[in-house]
Amino acid sequence: MEVDFITKNDLENFRAALLNDIKGLMQNSQTFSRKEWLKAIEVRKLLGVSNGTLQSMRVKGTLRSSKIGGIHYYRYTDIENLMQQGYALK
Template identity: 50%
Template sequence: MAISIITKEDLQQFKIELLEGIKDLLQARTTEQKLWLRTSEVRKLLNISSGTLQNLRINGTLSCRKIGGMLYYNYKDIEKLLTDIKK
């Protein structure tokens, strides 16, 4: 069993590649994407837990609208969040 050492630079490069991949996926879906997404759709899209999504709401990183007891997120805000993370 070989041991591989992962450096901070390796992790940074992985992060950049991952975010670019997510951005490419989002751009490909823009034409067919809904403008407003429900909580479950955002969690699935970003592959995050409900707690992480709640933290994004609480600290103001991702805004939402409450309509009829349901939370909705603007797709453009999600794209902006991913773009800001990359920078």
């Protein structure tokens, strides 16, 4: 029966390699999973705003939406443009 010893250095190398692998997977999934249209809850999480704030932005015309079956959908590119233009979210 053969016995292998694991050192702290071995564990540290394993941890670093595992973290790099996870980071690579997350970057790839974010690149390919970006949807063209987002639901209101996804937009609220993305911008960090409340439901009322998002509704106010929609009513004022700051951020356009399309309503289908009672659900508002927002175009991802519109959100990017909003952020690039430097609109203050209140």
